[in-house]
Amino acid sequence: MDLGLTGRRALVMGASRGLGKAIAAALVAEGARVAVCARDAARIAAVAAELGAEGLVCDLSKEGAAAAVVADAERRLGGLDILVVNTGGPPAATFESITDAGWRGAFEGLWMSAVGAIRAALPGMRQRRHGRIIVITSIAAKEPVANLMLSNSLRAGLHGLVNALSKEVAGDQITVNALMPGYQLTERLLELKVDEVAASRAIPAGRIGTPEDFAAFAAFLASEPANYVTGQAICVDGGVLQSI
Ligand code: NAD
Numbered sequence: 001m002d003l004g005l006t007g008r009r010a011l012v013m014g015a016s017r018g019l020g021k022a023i024a025a026a027l028v029a030e031g032a033r034v035a036v037c038a039r040d041a042a043r044i045a046a047v048a049a050e051l052g053a054e055g056l057v058c059d060l061s062k063e064g065a066a067a068a069v070v071a072d073a074e075r076r077l078g079g080l081d082i083l084v085v086n087t088g089g090p091p092a093a094t095f096e097s098i099t100d101a102g103w104r105g106a107f108e109g110l111w112m113s114a115v116g117a118i119r120a121a122l123p124g125m126r127q128r129r130h131g132r133i134i135v136i137t138s139i140a141a142k143e144p145v146a147n148l149m150l151s152n153s154l155r156a157g158l159h160g161l162v163n164a165l166s167k168e169v170a171g172d173q174i175t176v177n178a179l180m181p182g183y184q185l186t187e188r189l190l191e192l193k194v195d196e197v198a199a200s201r202a203i204p205a206g207r208i209g210t211p212e213d214f215a216a217f218a219a220f221l222a223s224e225p226a227n228y229v230t231g232q233a234i235c236v237d238g239g240v241l242q243s244i
Contacts, residue, residue, distance in 0.1 A: 008033070009080050010080070013113070014088060016039075018186035023084055063108065081128070084136065126172045162176050163232075175221070183208045
């Protein structure tokens with residue numbers, strides 16, 4: 001299948017490693033022109049050089065940073081057809097251990113970075129009557145995971161935003177979808193000290209996913225043939241999620 005991504009311009013946020021980097025690589029492999037961003041200048045420059053992408057430095061937890069990096073990507077690429085909203089996961093915590101500052105930090109990082117990036121990317125997409133917005137969330141948004149209160153709650157809200165926004169922009173041929181990782185083997189998963197053997201046993205597919213498993217579906221959602229899929233929250237999880 002021709003994904004029709006040759007020459008399409010994409011920004012993948014939070015892409016110095018893990019799922020973001022794998023998505024950027026998949027888009028480059030399909031012929032897209034890609035910008036990647038993350039906080040560390042040297043690391044993102046190395047990843048950009050490795051992939052053949054534009055490397056941009058930004059800290060998405062800072063007010064206004066997401067809008068600024070979208071503007072930067074548009075300048076470098078001459079516009080944006082595809083926006084992949086992604087950033088680091090919030091710290092693990094239970095409700096009673098989270099301070100107001102903790103909630104505000106997670107809200108700024110997970111929620112306002114998504115709002116800021118999407119708001120900045122929409123005018124160009126509307127003007128060109130074409131766009132793909134993909135928001136990386138988590139299966140925790142559908143089935144809360146113990147000790148991940150910030151992720152469980154804020155990401156469920158993002159699914160509401162994705163679905164409601166999809167209706168507002170569908171007339172301009174812009175699709176908006178959420179993509180939920182289950183257990184994909186990235187540094188984040190190792191940092192959360194997930195027991196790989198136990199997790200594999202709990203996954204119907206019998207193994208933890210790879211970033212490439214996830215990226216392949218993201219590339220499809222970014223593609224031309226996916227033009228009629230919008231407002232969805234879709235998991236790539238080897239069958240972990242139990243709900244219908
Ligand atoms: P990761 O931690 O390996 O990578 C996150 C990327 O975002 C890195 O490039 C990092 O540098 C960048 N980043 C983090 N904070 C940033 C900031 N403030 N500003 C700019 N860039 C920033 O994570 P991952 O495993 O690739 O997962 C990506 C997202 O998906 C995360 O939000 C994670 O919580 C979520 N998720 C992952 C899994 C999984 O199995 N890997 C499962 C569920 C949800």
